[in-house]
Amino acid sequence: MAYKALYTEAPQELWLPGNSACQGCGSTLALRWVLKALGKKTVIVAPASCANVYVGWWPRSSAGVPYFDMAFAAGGSAASGIAAALDYLNRKDITVVTWAGDGGTSDIGIQALSGAAERGTNFIYICYDNEAYMNTGTQRSSSTPFGAWTTTTPFGKKQQKKNVPMIMAAHDIPYVATATPSYAKDLYEKVKKAKDIEGTKYIHILAPCPPGWRFDTESTVEIGKLAVETGMWVLYEIENGDFKLSSSSKRLLDPSKRKPIQEYIRLQGRFKDVKDEEIQELQRGIDKQWEKYKKLEEGCATF
Numbered sequence: 001m002a003y004k005a006l007y008t009e010a011p012q013e014l015w016l017p018g019n020s021a022c023q024g025c026g027s028t029l030a031l032r033w034v035l036k037a038l039g040k041k042t043v044i045v046a047p048a049s050c051a052n053v054y055v056g057w058w059p060r061s062s063a064g065v066p067y068f069d070m071a072f073a074a075g076g077s078a079a080s081g082i083a084a085a086l087d088y089l090n091r092k093d094i095t096v097v098t099w100a101g102d103g104g105t106s107d108i109g110i111q112a113l114s115g116a117a118e119r120g121t122n123f124i125y126i127c128y129d130n131e132a133y134m135n136t137g138t139q140r141s142s143s144t145p146f147g148a149w150t151t152t153t154p155f156g157k158k159q160q161k162k163n164v165p166m167i168m169a170a171h172d173i174p175y176v177a178t179a180t181p182s183y184a185k186d187l188y189e190k191v192k193k194a195k196d197i198e199g200t201k202y203i204h205i206l207a208p209c210p211p212g213w214r215f216d217t218e219s220t221v222e223i224g225k226l227a228v229e230t231g232m233w234v235l236y237e238i239e240n241g242d243f244k245l246s247s248s249s250k251r252l253l254d255p256s257k258r259k260p261i262q263e264y265i266r267l268q269g270r271f272k273d274v275k276d277e278e279i280q281e282l283q284r285g286i287d288k289q290w291e292k293y294k295k296l297e298e299g300c301a302t303f
């Protein structure tokens, strides 16, 4: 029912069908909801990634809004230039969005993002996180989770996932949030909220990727749900420094309420060779994050 109301509230489709994304792409599913939340007066900057490919070529592009393919490192800086130009023209009605992958955010683009946040650039930076460099054939990024196979981690990644939303929270920007398209209403509402806030907003979206994670294309939404239900992916918002777990994650503060992470990883070929001790290490990293979130939720810690 909630979804019916959501479709009624936001019937406009600004991400068009027939695009060249893989079947079951979590990134384009998220982008569809992001554009429903933002509306037509939106400009997108997309650094090198799958997002440059699935948008297609003008005049047959799938984006119903202006969409700039950008150099890999320049997501934050190119958006800063567009935001400055719109500010000069006094066009406060247009929302500038960077739509970047995890490689373009957590690795090569982090300096431009950090600079834009430090300047207080008025834009929304959204990272769609498919946890590897998918456009170039699944190389690891600093956002790839511990234990996951990629072509550059053939025996599983040996490092834990970098926590970019927390890095952005430390920039003291007015809004940081996490999301996943499996919880579309939550995603839609967070983007809508970000639209009305002045300054730099950062949203990090977990975007399941069937070919890169090696799961069946019809399981995208289920995989995203399991990421949240097992505590692998935590949904929250940070508004002016106040940390708040979103309802689907808040009920998991008690670890006994979380599903075993095996339920999430067993559906994905990228984890098929993980050993028991590696699953324990993955779990240890997740538990450590949750301890931090618990303290933040209770107001006993700051960024």
Ligand SMILES: Cc1ncc(C[n+]2csc(CCOP(=O)(O)OP(=O)(O)O)c2C)c(N)n1
Pocket (backbone or CB within 6 Å): 048, 049, 050, 051, 072, 073, 100, 101, 102, 103, 104, 105, 130, 132, 133, 134, 135, 136, 141
């Ligand atoms: C400076 C530079 N180095 C490498 C590339 C090649 N390249 C294009 S997209 C890409 C991967 C992007 O990964 P990510 O940001 O995670 O987005 P995804 O492809 O997963 O959607 C790479 C390495 C490039 N375009 N520019």
Ligand code: SF4
Pocket (backbone or CB within 6 Å): 020, 021, 022, 023, 024, 025, 026, 027, 028, 050, 054, 130, 134, 135, 208, 209, 210, 211, 212
């Ligand atoms: S590789 Fe993954 S993120 Fe890229 S288009 Fe395909 S499903 Fe989407």
Ligand SMILES: [Mg+2]
Pocket (backbone or CB within 6 Å): 101, 102, 103, 128, 129, 130, 131, 132, 133, 134
């Ligand atoms: Mg990626």
